[in-house]
Amino acid sequence: MRELLTGNYAIAEAVRLAKAQLIPAYPITPQTPIYEKLSEMEAQGTLPGIMVRVESEHSAMAMCISASLTGARVFTATSSQGLALMHEMLHYASGNRVPVVMGCVNRVLAVPWSFGSDQTDTLAQRDTGWMQFYCEDNQEAFDTVIQAYKISEIVMLPSMVIIDAFFSSHFIEPMEVPDQVAVDRFLPKAALPERFDIENPTFVSNVVTTGSQFMPFRKRGFDDMENAKTVIKKVDKEFEEHFGRRYGMVEAVQTEDAQLVLVTSGSMTSTARVAVDSLRNKGLKIGLLKIKTFRPFPSGEIKSALQGVAKVAVVDRNISLGNEGIFCQELKSSLYNSDIRPPVYGFIAGLDGLDVSPDTLEGIAMEVMGKDEPNDLPVWIGGS
Amino acid sequence: MENEKVIVDMMRSGHMACPGCGVVIAMRLVLRALGKKTVAVIIPSCSSIIASTYPNTSLKVPAFHGTFESAAPTAAGISYVLKLQGKDDISVVAFAGDGGTFDIGLQALSGTVDRNEHYIYVCLDNEAYMNTGIQASSATPECAWTITTPSGRPFRKKNIMEIVAAHRIPYAATASIGYPQDLMDKVKKARNIQGTKFLHILTPCATGWRMAEGLTVKAAMLSVETRLFPLYEVFDGRRYVITYEPQGFPIDEYLQMQGRYGHLTQDQIANMQTQIEVEWENLRNKVKDCQC
Ligand SMILES: Cc1ncc(C[n+]2csc(CCOP(=O)(O)OP(=O)(O)O)c2C)c(N)n1
Ligand code: SF4
Ligand SMILES: [Mg+2]
Numbered sequence: 066m067r068e069l070l071t072g073n074y075a076i077a078e079a080v081r082l083a084k085a086q087l088i089p090a091y092p093i094t095p096q097t098p099i100y101e102k103l104s105e106m107e108a109q110g111t112l113p114g115i116m117v118r119v120e121s122e123h124s125a126m127a128m129c130i131s132a133s134l135t136g137a138r139v140f141t142a143t144s145s146q147g148l149a150l151m152h153e154m155l156h157y158a159s160g161n162r163v164p165v166v167m168g169c170v171n172r173v174l175a176v177p178w179s180f181g182s183d184q185t186d187t188l189a190q191r192d193t194g195w196m197q198f199y200c201e202d203n204q205e206a207f208d209t210v211i212q213a214y215k216i217s218e219i220v221m222l223p224s225m226v227i228i229d230a231f232f233s234s235h236f237i238e239p240m241e242v243p244d245q246v247a248v249d250r251f252l253p254k255a256a257l258p259e260r261f262d263i264e265n266p267t268f269v270s271n272v273v274t275t276g277s278q279f280m281p282f283r284k285r286g287f288d289d290m291e292n293a294k295t296v297i298k299k300v301d302k303e304f305e306e307h308f309g310r311r312y313g314m315v316e317a318v319q320t321e322d323a324q325l326v327l328v329t330s331g332s333m334t335s336t337a338r339v340a341v342d343s344l345r346n347k348g349l350k351i352g353l354l355k356i357k358t359f360r361p362f363p364s365g366e367i368k369s370a371l372q373g374v375a376k377v378a379v380v381d382r383n384i385s386l387g388n389e390g391i392f393c394q395e396l397k398s399s400l401y402n403s404d405i406r407p408p409v410y411g412f413i414a415g416l417d418g419l420d421v422s423p424d425t426l427e428g429i430a431m432e433v434m435g436k437d438e439p440n441d442l443p444v445w446i447g448g449s
Numbered sequence: 450m451e452n453e454k455v456i457v458d459m460m461r462s463g464h465m466a467c468p469g470c471g472v473v474i475a476m477r478l479v480l481r482a483l484g485k486k487t488v489a490v491i492i493p494s495c496s497s498i499i500a501s502t503y504p505n506t507s508l509k510v511p512a513f514h515g516t517f518e519s520a521a522p523t524a525a526g527i528s529y530v531l532k533l534q535g536k537d538d539i540s541v542v543a544f545a546g547d548g549g550t551f552d553i554g555l556q557a558l559s560g561t562v563d564r565n566e567h568y569i570y571v572c573l574d575n576e577a578y579m580n581t582g583i584q585a586s587s588a589t590p591e592c593a594w595t596i597t598t599p600s601g602r603p604f605r606k607k608n609i610m611e612i613v614a615a616h617r618i619p620y621a622a623t624a625s626i627g628y629p630q631d632l633m634d635k636v637k638k639a640r641n642i643q644g645t646k647f648l649h650i651l652t653p654c655a656t657g658w659r660m661a662e663g664l665t666v667k668a669a670m671l672s673v674e675t676r677l678f679p680l681y682e683v684f685d686g687r688r689y690v691i692t693y694e695p696q697g698f699p700i701d702e703y704l705q706m707q708g709r710y711g712h713l714t715q716d717q718i719a720n721m722q723t724q725i726e727v728e729w730e731n732l733r734n735k736v737k738d739c740q741c
Pocket of ligand 2 (some may be wrong): 469470471495656657
């Protein structure tokens, strides 16, 4: 059915249709409408699962983990400070190999306190062993929640489905919401291992006492995260067969003949599409690379997309103090050992939801076209 | 049919506890009372080492090692899903130390009690952070030595039972490894009550209390008989029942057997005795008040 939904409501709809059985939740702007919408559904009797109004995000994730180990499909959502508070439990989820799916709405981390988008909250959780999917619009957010359950339940690692504060979380867009029968056909009822079996009692997550016990656990996680790339592609293709939409781990737009490729993620990509069209109309050979999957990092896809490209400009709505934008760092390091090594120009833009307009992005492209080599430090658009 | 006379332990021997460990006695009694149809949650504490050094486990029931501050929501999460799966006959029990209960896990415990989630919370109180090597917690008694309170803790022990009872929890009880039948009766009672149940068990710790290994059970009994740790139940946070009438021994012997109290002055001991009497009167008044 065609519907008008905000990104938050799109995620809530997807959670309902995915039949999440237990949803521990806690409010934080700008994610709160997901929690509120799910509560409304529960009150109306349309939510197949139960909600638990927990006392903190830390407890929300603790409950997600134990419920998942018991055999239930679970969901929670958070942003910013809430995600930071969960940090300990994020490692705990991936280490316990639970297929938890979490909605994350990017918001700046204090201080200063604010509410706008900044991906540093989720990117700071880069090393927690979660898959991370940055969504461009509300349709993609919906579709990615449905896909993420399938991916996570195969790989047995948790997933973050990530949207930008306000641009996605609160803006209404027309989108397609499939019916329950269609979703069930793609994503059957959860069939998770039930780890607490009275007849066959085992201890889940023991204390290991030596590195030779510990390292094989991490290595398996590493290997499975690597294999997740195949699973993500397969599930995306299957999704297309069912619903006619697919996204890829990355999406390359007019990169084949491009002299310069802009690299974006999240809602900024929609704006970049407009900027690239406009630059193309002016006769400039500019392409666009959207990075959707950040963990596992799609190095292979990025290399293929940047083959023969003269210059790359990464626009980051995040910053790692002491280095540069995080997508930029990751992209550079994935190219270093290959023969595809165009100069990479880093830009920091749009922190706290500062508007990154088509003009801003065109300006970035023109600046890079006119330069001979990148600076060591990223160029800040705004901020001084 | 279950034969009440045959003791079936849900814990194996050969675990990692120190000799003279009260925590392990308490775990054994709780699990014996609960029986096979139990899922246990353990968190970082002495009990986690006792239960779970890889690839072994001393537990004969399925169990999960959660994080330090999350015993309560971890147990509640399991309990919700067991209910969804129609496995209502399985009890979920969370074991947490005093640090995991009085301090870092208090917020999460309060949350689950507030929502009256269906599981049994067992606080194994050895009156300090023992697993990390005897640091003071808010369950460490006033004046008691720990490595982080070398001249004695300056604050009184937090009254966790009052805090829990203030939530109007369906069932809360103190229990002692010195009185195993009373302890197991309380566990069995808790198992059959809907909602959150809280058991506060004082578990003497030979290592941390600087006490001879053979004195663990005696220390537990003296803590009760001196009225320092009376045995009682609280129903719905209001109705108090004393389950064992203590003899009211003076506190001296209990203190003398523990090296952690070796530095106490006569004044401090007298003050402690007074405190015990005041608290005992308070408890008796609560029992009386709720009978009217
Ligand atoms: C968040 C967090 N902080 C600190 C620790 C370290 N830690 C592990 S066990 C422990 C002491 C536990 O004390 P208590 O709860 O009283 O149990 P006991 O060891 O005395 O049985 C501490 C501080 C941890 N595991 N997690
Ligand atoms: S330190 Fe104390 S509580 Fe911990 S195992 Fe040893 S005796 Fe038991
Ligand atoms: Mg302790």
